[in-house]
Amino acid sequence: MKFDLEELVKVGSHWLELFDSNFAMNNLPLNKRPLQSAIWFVKDGIEKLPFNDSKENFLEKEWFTALVIVIREWYQERYGTAHFEVVRETFSGIVLMYRTPIKIEVPVAVTKVHVEGETCWITFPDSIHESENLKSFFPTCPNFDALPKGERIKIEKRVDLIVSRTRSINLALQAAADLPDEAEKMAAGVWWHIEKAVADILSLDTAVAAVGCWELHLAVEKSFKVFLRQNESESRGHNLIKLSTASGKFGLNVTKSVLAKLPEEHRAIKLRYGEADIEIFEAVENYEAALQLVYEITGKLKRTYSINNAAFLLKKPPWVGLGT
Known part of the structure; x- marks a missing residue:
């Protein structure tokens, strides 16, 4: 079936405007809008297709692939x-x-082509995958050959630990079951506090890193509160010791020596407002402690399923990788 899709989209652009307003109200990321717009455009904007074609299974049809590309161009x-x-x-x-903080990037998933251009495996590991190595996680790879052997081994172990905890935390948060609405919202924000803290510490500005330590405090605090709400309990305030004690009643016992490494609530609040100082290496220590605590807490969340290390064979949608 051939018809002028560009003209169709131009004439029906009021539909795209309407869809985009809806996406904006619901905070849908920009990169997800073209496909959803194309789906809605076919379902709601097109009354009848030419040449007696049917909307049945339209996602698999060539003209829909072309439509996604044209709508993506409209968005671009x-x-x-x-x-x-x-x-x-x-x-x-x-x-x-x-002694300098260096950023690492941990892929959410690992992919492997199964049939070129058709299918691929996607795996959600909870540690370093067999296809990855030390250099995989550095956006700009340092010269590891220049490091003393002992120092390189130390970094390898640290990267291994961070990757494992980072992936495990996010998999646990995604799979947490039976959360009240408020707890779901808190769970969705836990990792973003850590992301913000990482960016703050990497600025190497002590005032900004201090704010990052408050973000780490919030990540741990929210993790405790998500756990408590999942267990139909509640505890308010910023005091991590009290939250830990309350959580202990439900079988969660975090490492107390690690909890003690984080600033107590009043100092954490001062760091938030720039009323207290912290050195960069101390901020990194706070990051490592917070990461361990969030790992320990989220590891105790109840799940109805687990996708740790699960692999899925996916079929490539025809519109992926096409167009500009």
Whole structure:
């Protein structure tokens, strides 16, 4: 079936405007809007297809692939091309190298082509995958050969630990079961506090890193509160010791020596407002402690299922990788 899709989209652009307003109200990321717009456009904007074609299974039809590309071009014209480029989804972390914080990026999933251009395996590991190595996690790879052997081994172990905890935390948060609405919202924000803290610490500005330590406090605090609400309990305030004690009644016992490494609530609040100082290496220690605590807490969340290390064989949608 052939018809002028560009003209169709131009004439029906009021539908795209309407869809985009809905997406904006619901905070749908820009890169997800073209496909959803194309689906809605076919379902709601097209009354009848030419040549007696049917809407049945339209996602698999060639003309729908072409429509997605044309609508994506409409969005690129509206918002700019860069927003629609394919970006590998990663989590952020920090390792120390020569006493300097260095960023690492932990891919959310690992992919492997099964049949070129048709199918691929996607795996959600909870540790370093067999296809990955130390250099995989550094956006700009340092010169590891220049490191003393002992120092390199130390960094390898640290990266291994951070990758494992980072992936395990996020898999646990995604699979947490029977959360009240408030707890779901808190769970969704836990990792973003850590992401913000990583960015703050990597600024190497002590005032900004201090705010990052408050973000780490919130990540631990919210993790405790998600756990408590899942167990039909509740505890308010910023005091991590009290939250830990309350959680202990339901079988959660975090490492107390690690909890003691984090600033107590009043100092954490002062760090938030720039009323207290912290050195960068101390902020990194706070990051490592918070990561361990969130790992311990989320590991105790109840789940109805687990996708740790699960692999899925996916069929490539025909519109992926086409167009500009």
